[in-house]
Amino acid sequence: MDDPRPTLIRAADQVVGLVGTDTPLDAPTPCDGWTIDDLLAHLVTVLRRVAHVGRGGHPFDLPHQLPQDGVPAYVAALAAGRDEVAAVWAPDGGPAVLEREVSVPWGVVAGRAAGWGYVRELAAHAWDLAVALGVADTLDPELAAAVVDPVRADLPAEPRGGPIPFGPVVDVPDDAGPYARLVGWLGRDPARRLTAPR
Numbered sequence: 026m027d028d029p030r031p032t033l034i035r036a037a038d039q040v041v042g043l044v045g046t047d048t049p050l051d052a053p054t055p056c057d058g059w060t061i062d063d064l065l066a067h068l069v070t071v072l073r074r075v076a077h078v079g080r081g082g083h084p085f086d087l088p089h090q091l092p093q094d095g096v097p098a099y100v101a102a103l104a105a106g107r108d109e110v111a112a113v114w115a116p117d118g119g120p121a122v123l124e125r126e127v128s129v130p131w132g133v134v135a136g137r138a139a140g141w142g143y144v145r146e147l148a149a150h151a152w153d154l155a156v157a158l159g160v161a162d163t164l165d166p167e168l169a170a171a172v173v174d175p176v177r178a179d180l181p182a183e184p185r186g187g188p189i190p191f192g193p194v195v196d197v198p199d200d201a202g203p204y205a206r207l208v209g210w211l212g213r214d215p216a217r218r219l220t221a222p223r
Contacts, residue, residue, distance in 0.1 A: 028123065029140030030116045033075070036147035036168050037107040040068055043154050043163075044103055048096050054157040055213050061157050065099045066090035068150055072106025075143045079113035079136065083128045114140060145172040145207075152208050156217060161204070169203035177210050185212060 050062035059067075069091040074084045093099045114122060123137040131142065148168045155161040182194045192212025197205045205215035 030114045033140050036144045037110045039151050041103045041107045055153045066092040069102045076109035076113045078127050079122050084130050166203050169207040173203050173207040
């Protein structure tokens with residue numbers, strides 16, 4: 026398994042780059058019942074968790090969502106979270122963070138596997154956010170391509186729901202792009218559009 030750190034930082038950069046001063050916090054997302062506000066509150070937590078886990082902390086030391094007061098606060102919190110990720114998971118920081126066991130929401134795994142797991146989470150939520158904003162065509166396909174085959178190998182098609190936080194697999198064409206294959210496997214409809222492209 027390759028070093029996830031450069032890809033992890035790119036995935037964090039992609040999320041941060043999607044949020045601007047005109048982001049409509051009350052708009053719906055592909056995440057059932059969540060607005061962009063809810064999704065960004067979760068993404069603040071995810072970035073903080075990536076850094077916290079890399080330092081040896083437990084992911085549930087942080088709440089599922091860390092709401093912020095308005096778009097500028099989200100921009101700042103996401104950028105700060107990205108910088109924490111880059112500091113803890115720096116590609117030139119030596120192998121220790123990759124080799125030690127860390128706690129993540131799905132179990133206790135090697136840091137290397139945790140890093141790739143968070144690439145998957147950030148890539149999937151970037152798609153959620155980009156669809157909500159009507160800019161899914163701006164996503165970096167290499168990020169989804171890096172994780173889609175391992176996700177399909179490691180996450181069974183059944184069971185889904187309950188303790189497995191993904192819906193049923195959505196079938197996609199054999200020639201579908203990496204984001205369509207990734208989010209389809211995670212139970213999202215890659216054809217879904219929530220807003221006109223901006």
